[in-house]
Amino acid sequence: MILRLASALIGRWLFFGISIAMPEPSDAFRIGFAMNTDNLLSMTAIDKRFAGIPALSGASFAVGRGEVHALIGQNGAGKSTLIKVLTGYYKRDAGEVVFDGKPFEVSSPQQAQASGISTIYQEINLVPYRSITENICLGREARRCGLLDWKRMHQEAEALLQRFNVRADVRRPLMEFNTATQQMVAIARAIGFSAKLVIMDEPTSSLDEREVAVLFNVIRQLKQEGVSVVFVSHKLDELYEVCDRVTIMRDGRTVKTAAMNEIDKIGLVSAMLGRAIERAEGHATAFSDRDEKKIGKVLLSAENLAINQIVQDVSFNVRSGEIAGFAGLLGAGRTETARLVFGIDRPHAGSMIFNGQTFDPHKPSDAIAAGMGFCTEDRKSEGIVPDMSVAENMMLALMPKLSKSGVIDEKAQRDIVERFIRQLGIKCSGSDQKVRELSGGNQQKVLLGRWLAMNPRLLILDEPTRGIDVGAKAEIQALIKTLADQGLAVLMISSELEEVIEGADRVFVLREGISVAEFDRDEATEDAVMSAMAHGSAPTVAEAAP
Amino acid sequence: MTRPRLISLLGSYGVVLALLLLILFGWARYDYFLGLFNITSVLRYNSMFALVALGMCFVIMTGGIDLSVGSTAALGSVVAALASPQGAWIGLGAGVGAGLCVGLINAILVTRLKIMPFVATLAMMLAASGTALLLADNQSVSVSYESGFTSIGQDNFIGFPIPAWIAIMAYVVGWVVLNFTSTGRGVLAVGGNEDATRLMGLPADRIKFLVYLASGGLAGLAGVILASQFGAGQPIEGVGWELFAIAAVVVGGTLLTGGVGSVGATLAGVLLLGILFNVLNFENGKGWISLSAYWQSVIRGLFLLVVVILQAKLSSRGSVAVRDY
Ligand SMILES: Nc1ncnc2c1ncn2[C@@H]1O[C@H](COP(=O)(O)OP(=O)(O)OP(=O)(O)O)[C@@H](O)[C@H]1O
Ligand SMILES: [Mg+2]
Numbered sequence: 001m002i003l004r005l006a007s008a009l010i011g012r013w014l015f016f017g018i019s020i021a022m023p024e025p026s027d028a029f030r031i032g033f034a035m036n037t038d039n040l041l042s043m044t045a046i047d048k049r050f051a052g053i054p055a056l057s058g059a060s061f062a063v064g065r066g067e068v069h070a071l072i073g074q075n076g077a078g079k080s081t082l083i084k085v086l087t088g089y090y091k092r093d094a095g096e097v098v099f100d101g102k103p104f105e106v107s108s109p110q111q112a113q114a115s116g117i118s119t120i121y122q123e124i125n126l127v128p129y130r131s132i133t134e135n136i137c138l139g140r141e142a143r144r145c146g147l148l149d150w151k152r153m154h155q156e157a158e159a160l161l162q163r164f165n166v167r168a169d170v171r172r173p174l175m176e177f178n179t180a181t182q183q184m185v186a187i188a189r190a191i192g193f194s195a196k197l198v199i200m201d202e203p204t205s206s207l208d209e210r211e212v213a214v215l216f217n218v219i220r221q222l223k224q225e226g227v228s229v230v231f232v233s234h235k236l237d238e239l240y241e242v243c244d245r246v247t248i249m250r251d252g253r254t255v256k257t258a259a260m261n262e263i264d265k266i267g268l269v270s271a272m273l274g275r276a277i278e279r280a281e282g283h284a285t286a287f288s289d290r291d292e293k294k295i296g297k298v299l300l301s302a303e304n305l306a307i308n309q310i311v312q313d314v315s316f317n318v319r320s321g322e323i324a325g326f327a328g329l330l331g332a333g334r335t336e337t338a339r340l341v342f343g344i345d346r347p348h349a350g351s352m353i354f355n356g357q358t359f360d361p362h363k364p365s366d367a368i369a370a371g372m373g374f375c376t377e378d379r380k381s382e383g384i385v386p387d388m389s390v391a392e393n394m395m396l397a398l399m400p401k402l403s404k405s406g407v408i409d410e411k412a413q414r415d416i417v418e419r420f421i422r423q424l425g426i427k428c429s430g431s432d433q434k435v436r437e438l439s440g441g442n443q444q445k446v447l448l449g450r451w452l453a454m455n456p457r458l459l460i461l462d463e464p465t466r467g468i469d470v471g472a473k474a475e476i477q478a479l480i481k482t483l484a485d486q487g488l489a490v491l492m493i494s495s496e497l498e499e500v501i502e503g504a505d506r507v508f509v510l511r512e513g514i515s516v517a518e519f520d521r522d523e524a525t526e527d528a529v530m531s532a533m534a535h536g537s538a539p540t541v542a543e544a545a546p
Numbered sequence: 547m548t549r550p551r552l553i554s555l556l557g558s559y560g561v562v563l564a565l566l567l568l569i570l571f572g573w574a575r576y577d578y579f580l581g582l583f584n585i586t587s588v589l590r591y592n593s594m595f596a597l598v599a600l601g602m603c604f605v606i607m608t609g610g611i612d613l614s615v616g617s618t619a620a621l622g623s624v625v626a627a628l629a630s631p632q633g634a635w636i637g638l639g640a641g642v643g644a645g646l647c648v649g650l651i652n653a654i655l656v657t658r659l660k661i662m663p664f665v666a667t668l669a670m671m672l673a674a675s676g677t678a679l680l681l682a683d684n685q686s687v688s689v690s691y692e693s694g695f696t697s698i699g700q701d702n703f704i705g706f707p708i709p710a711w712i713a714i715m716a717y718v719v720g721w722v723v724l725n726f727t728s729t730g731r732g733v734l735a736v737g738g739n740e741d742a743t744r745l746m747g748l749p750a751d752r753i754k755f756l757v758y759l760a761s762g763g764l765a766g767l768a769g770v771i772l773a774s775q776f777g778a779g780q781p782i783e784g785v786g787w788e789l790f791a792i793a794a795v796v797v798g799g800t801l802l803t804g805g806v807g808s809v810g811a812t813l814a815g816v817l818l819l820g821i822l823f824n825v826l827n828f829e830n831g832k833g834w835i836s837l838s839a840y841w842q843s844v845i846r847g848l849f850l851l852v853v854v855i856l857q858a859k860l861s862s863r864g865s866v867a868v869r870d871y
């Protein structure tokens with residue numbers, strides 16, 4: 001902790017040193033603009049404050065025509081705010097914006113869209129009750145004789161989704177589909193507007209590799225059509241695949257813009273964090289090797305779980321002090337299995353034993369009472385209560401435990417909240433700030449804090465580091481590891497293969513609702529896991545787990 | 547059709563089913579239940595509620611509520627009665643205009659001043675009711691019988707009460723607007739997720755503005771029919787209309803939280819409640835039992851509860867009923 005503080009301080013100090021030596025960043029950017037007249041968009045010296053606290057201070061950002069421009073930075077650096085200022089969702093306090101050669105003054109996302117800026121916002125911002133067609137076509141409906149032409153709209157929605165290899169009944173309400181499909185719908189919607197600039201705020205965080213590849217193809221097509229794309233992501237490797245240039249933000253400023261092929265990953269991270277970093281030897285994640293001895297006896301075992309068609313036959317077990325990972329492609333049934341364990345859905349077949357006793361949760365509170373926590377993948381609809389404070393959100397699941405005869409122990413509560421804000425590095429103005437005002441990644445950290453605060457015996461983590469920046473990701477991974485060392489059993493689902501392979505002591509591979517393979521830490525190579533994810537079939541279970 | 551699909555359909559059309567069963571029951575039990583006289587009088591009377599419920603349906607679909615509809619109708623009836631000597635059309639226009647004024651204020655309070663719909667429309671409920679009493683000098687205002695104003699509420703057109711024609715037309719327009727215009731789809735989008743709707747670039751505030759305005763206008767129209775049907779502007783009528791309207795909308799399967807709803811099912815909800823009232827009257831008429839107005843309220847409340855519970859049970863087993871074209 002002290003070390004971290006010290007390094008942060010040194011980082012600050014270094015940064016100050018640099019900024020004294022160099023002209024103000026925004027000046028540097030202005031010079032840049034003057035030379036480049038071919039920009040589609042240029043934002044200069046943008047300021048935005050929320051209740052006096054600056055979220056953007058002098059940020060500048062320029063996107064060329066037909067360029068794919070990455071925008072990166074730590075959680076809370078101001079990326080989403082910059083985007084929302086551009087699209088008129090927030091009103092900027094200072095600065096100027098020029099779009100397509102003209103000063104750009106919009107006061108609502110509607111106007112921005114009409115001017116040719118199409119945006120996919122960070123959280124999936126669609127209407128869950130409405131059909132896919134409506135979510136794609138609202139705002140530019142097809143009409144016949146002044147009335148909506150549903151037939152044509154359905155066709156159009158289908159055609160757009162086809163571009164993304166998504167097959168779905170466009171007449172069904174959006175909420176019936178998984179997060180990835182919803183994300184694809186959001187992307188399809190944005191593409192459908194034939195815009196000059198498409199902004200994507202973390203579109204890939206809920207997509208798996210296959211879908212990311214499809215998305216990148218679409219981005220390349222857009223580029224060929226002369227459309228510019230702004231691409232926000234915390235997965236730095238992705239950027240090299242499609243982006244031409246990158247702009248890095250830190251603490252509300254844009255600190256660096258560079259061509260992608262002139263900056264390496266370490267350079268990106270250093271600029272993001274504001275201090276030099278070295279690569280951790282041989283590891284892409286912060287799960288260093290673990291002490292096998294700390295792993296105890298089996299805490300949860302599940303046999304032949306099944307529900308609907310999605311989970312057909314899943315067996316696995318988790319021991320206390322162990323991190324068990326679920327690997328699999330989207331639709332493999334990982335989240336659905338976790339939901340069965342946590343009592344959200346009831347299995348049609350199969351049985352579970354938790355802590356030596358038959359375990360048959362009817363509802364989540366049964367699972368919580370037994371000592372389980374579940375950090376869901378879909379934070380927006382299943383986890384966060386946006387209008388409640390950071391502290392309240394964190395205490396939500398813990399409330400029954402902390403309250404003595406109905407009275408909540410204020411001090412214990414404050415202590416826990418403060419501890420997790422520190423441990424997880426949650427960037428907020430205080431524990432009483434509303435969660436909706438936090439940046440996306442910081443919301444995810446609050447949710448994680450909620451379940452960690454429960455001090456559970458088994459913690460299910462569904463995409464625990466989604467949308468979390470590289471620095472914080474390492475810290476969260478390290479924290480998960482520390483907790484496991486202290487005896488916590490962890491069931492971790494992640495679409496990032498590295499995270500599962502390096503983090504988990506054992507990896508269970510699910511494929512089309514069946515647990516097809518199990519690997520120990522040393523067997524779990526990327527190749528082995530990947531081939532099981534793609535081709536594994538039921539019999540290999542017997543071979544892999546003698 | 548798969549089983550869950552069937553159940554969800556039953557959930558969304560449960561109200562229609564209940565309505566049919568109730569009509570069947572009445573037809574089997576009472577002699578003149580499906581007689582022309584009874585049908586026309588039920589329709590004539592309930593068309594006022596139908597109009598109010600239509601406006602309410604749109605407001606609720608945006609996730610709001612309009613508590614002022616009852617007093618707005620009362621105000622509309624008084625204004626229409628006062629203006630009726632100038633002619634039927636002027637009376638009509640004046641009543642609807644009064645309703646639109648209330649709706650306009652509601653719309654401004656909710657969309658511009660960002661006051662919670664419950665609070666804003668509660669305030670307007672009191673204000674409109676007070677205005678009606680002031681204008682009417684605390685008594686009912688009789689309408690002019692020379693100007694033909696009373697035919698709006700009392701006459702027939704092709705054997706069908708004019709108020710019923712008006713209500714049917716309003717529902718057809720409402721149905722088309724909801725299903726075949728972008729504003730209509732916007733209403734559902736705003737109710738489903740207002741923030742997202744804004745970010746999607748839809749004019750969320752304009753949509754909300756329009757529904758409150760429309761709700762006021764429709765309540766005013768209901769007031770015109772009220773005055774014309776009973777020959778007088780009624781400043782103290784309209785008490786509890788908002789609750790009737792909300793009940794009809796909810797029985798029709800529209801979510802109070804907004805985002806899901808149907809115009810047709812709302813009409814079925816109105817008819818269900820109206821016919822239930824009618825059935826109770828018939829039952830009293832049979833003379834076997836005599837239900838006081840209080841008992842009738844209790845029975846209506848229970849009936850409502852049963853329908854809503856059944857519907858919730860059905861639709862939670864299937865998925866939320868969403869009708870699309
Ligand atoms: N509506 C708001 N009210 C108050 N503060 C806000 C609001 N929106 C954003 N902020 C603050 O502004 C800062 C920048 O947030 P922003 O969402 O732009 O970060 P980000 O770079 O997108 O991060 P992430 O990678 O986590 O999505 C954060 O500190 C956040 O708490
Ligand atoms: Mg963001």
